[in-house]
Amino acid sequence: MRNFHFPGRSEVYSSNAMAATSQPLASETALAIMKQGGNAMDAAISAAAVLAVIEPTDTGIGGDCFALYSKGSKSTPIAFNGSGKSPKNISIDKLKKLSLDSISDHSPHAITIPGAVDAWYKLHQRFCNLDFEALLQPAINFSENGYYVHERLSYTWSHNIKRLQNDEAKSLFSIQGEAPSPGKKMKNIELAKTLKIISKNGRRGFYEGEVANKIVDYLQSIGGHHELEDFYETNGEFVSPIEANYREKTVFQLPPNTQGIISLLILKILEHFKLSEFKFNDPERIHILIEAAKIAYFHRNKLLGDLNSSKQILDILEDNNFISSLASNINIKKSNSIIPPIPHLGSNTVYLSIVDKDLNSVSFINSLYETFGTGISVPGLGTLLQNRGKSFTLNRDHPNCLEPSKRPMHTIIPAMVFNKDKLFMSYGVMGGDYQPMGHADVLSCILDHGLNFQTSLDKPRFLPIDQRVEVEESISRDIIEALISKNHKISSVQHPHGGGQIISIDWKEGKLIGASDPRKDGLAIGF
Numbered sequence: 001m002r003n004f005h006f007p008g009r010s011e012v013y014s015s016n017a018m019a020a021t022s023q024p025l026a027s028e029t030a031l032a033i034m035k036q037g038g039n040a041m042d043a044a045i046s047a048a049a050v051l052a053v054i055e056p057t058d059t060g061i062g063g064d065c066f067a068l069y070s071k072g073s074k075s076t077p078i079a080f081n082g083s084g085k086s087p088k089n090i091s092i093d094k095l096k097k098l099s100l101d102s103i104s105d106h107s108p109h110a111i112t113i114p115g116a117v118d119a120w121y122k123l124h125q126r127f128c129n130l131d132f133e134a135l136l137q138p139a140i141n142f143s144e145n146g147y148y149v150h151e152r153l154s155y156t157w158s159h160n161i162k163r164l165q166n167d168e169a170k171s172l173f174s175i176q177g178e179a180p181s182p183g184k185k186m187k188n189i190e191l192a193k194t195l196k197i198i199s200k201n202g203r204r205g206f207y208e209g210e211v212a213n214k215i216v217d218y219l220q221s222i223g224g225h226h227e228l229e230d231f232y233e234t235n236g237e238f239v240s241p242i243e244a245n246y247r248e249k250t251v252f253q254l255p256p257n258t259q260g261i262i263s264l265l266i267l268k269i270l271e272h273f274k275l276s277e278f279k280f281n282d283p284e285r286i287h288i289l290i291e292a293a294k295i296a297y298f299h300r301n302k303l304l305g306d307l308n309s310s311k312q313i314l315d316i317l318e319d320n321n322f323i324s325s326l327a328s329n330i331n332i333k334k335s336n337s338i339i340p341p342i343p344h345l346g347s348n349t350v351y352l353s354i355v356d357k358d359l360n361s362v363s364f365i366n367s368l369y370e371t372f373g374t375g376i377s378v379p380g381l382g383t384l385l386q387n388r389g390k391s392f393t394l395n396r397d398h399p400n401c402l403e404p405s406k407r408p409m410h411t412i413i414p415a416m417v418f419n420k421d422k423l424f425m426s427y428g429v430m431g432g433d434y435q436p437m438g439h440a441d442v443l444s445c446i447l448d449h450g451l452n453f454q455t456s457l458d459k460p461r462f463l464p465i466d467q468r469v470e471v472e473e474s475i476s477r478d479i480i481e482a483l484i485s486k487n488h489k490i491s492s493v494q495h496p497h498g499g500g501q502i503i504s505i506d507w508k509e510g511k512l513i514g515a516s517d518p519r520k521d522g523l524a525i526g527f
Helices: 024-035 040-054 092-096 116-127 132-145 151-159 167-173 189-201 209-221 228-232 260-270 283-303 311-318 320-328 434-449 453-458 477-485
Strands: 012-014 018-021 064-070 078-082 237-239 242-246 249-253 348-355 361-369 415-419 422-429 462-465 468-471 490-492 500-506 511-516 523-526
Touching: 012 018, 012 523, 018 024, 018 040, 018 500, 018 511, 024 040, 024 132, 024 348, 024 523, 040 064, 040 116, 040 132, 040 189, 040 348, 040 361, 064 116, 064 415, 064 422, 078 116, 116 132, 132 189, 189 209, 209 228, 242 260, 242 311, 242 434, 249 260, 249 434, 260 283, 260 311, 260 320, 260 434, 283 311, 283 434, 283 462, 283 477, 311 320, 348 422, 348 500, 361 415, 361 422, 422 434, 434 453, 434 462, 434 500, 453 500, 453 511, 477 490, 500 523
Parallel strands: 468 490
Antiparallel strands: 012 511, 018 348, 018 523, 064 078, 064 361, 078 237, 242 249, 249 415, 348 361, 415 422, 422 500, 462 468, 500 511, 511 523
């Protein structure tokens, strides 16, 4: 139980259903959909569509998504990869001829084909109860009638307003060049029109016809290699999830091209340490997590690409002897300064978790990658386009090298944890690079230190990056001094590390337990 002398949040309890999202209106939408007879997937798609309207800094129909779905008490979740591919007409050679050595944030070459709408539609076809049009109606209503900007959203908006690139984006997502202040009402009539087309025509409304033609024509006009065939052939996939055991629980992630495997590598390294001997905020424990993360991120940067290119890192996950050797290389007394710098892969994301009355559960994440994606909006459509292709490298020998019709490495990762054959928790922790570290830290706080779900999200955060450790302002000076004594270079992070949502099922008591990260505007709510 939390200390009520300090500001904080309580866990949320419910018996019939629960939603945890980063915006109150999205959580409310999810519950309303379930009260109308929708299941957890209906609610997740509808809430994700609402977030595409009311959290345009982080997500949109111009982005990608991933999902894990647990049906009742089945012991293995179903995984869906809703990430788009590079254009089939792009190549390293073509970019080299443009004297490019990398792909920049705002370049049309960073725009991979958005996969979110295709994912929403395919998941709806397989799992949902309600009509697809009904799921998008709440998002259309907020686009047409407006929504009030919440505090964290305004904060993110104001710190990234300069990322808006073309006139269309600036007219849609700024007020005379400024970000909306908290409580300001915003609308997006153009997006409402696009959502209506998609709601009536399904995936064809985005990947064929008027919408696809406008996107391709505009991108070609600014130097993109995109073609209508790239959109028509977009095809999200049901994939086999990957897993690892931690403290007698089974943790599921999506396979590459996501960095879910990095979270599992951290956890498998941590299995070799008795973290329960420490308090969750003990500098010794924090040091061990930092060193484990550095090792895992090193392997990410070297070996992670799409599913077809990531055999070596997948093999590492199954090699317990190698994992043991990695753990044994951690010096309890001193930071390892030999590991190369971890490059910064900043992003903003929305994550949501839903559980319905039949205990179907969805762990769902949707993103434009960096804030406002490329900052490019196609005239007349009301949406921004992601810059996920920025993460491709132009080094031909790397698993994540740019190739035609290839998925780039993705930072966003939804997760589920099972206790034997039943779902224990559906959760996600946002924040680009922070996500694998956040997944491991939060789960360790719950399983190793007995923190409740809300406190595990509230606690101060830290992340090794660029040969330093970025800490939130809430980390005490005593902890910082102890880390410095172990040769860590400490710096204060400018913005909080991500956000997060958790829903747990207590099968014995028949209750749902929800938690929502105070670093975002959202909440967990049930009925």
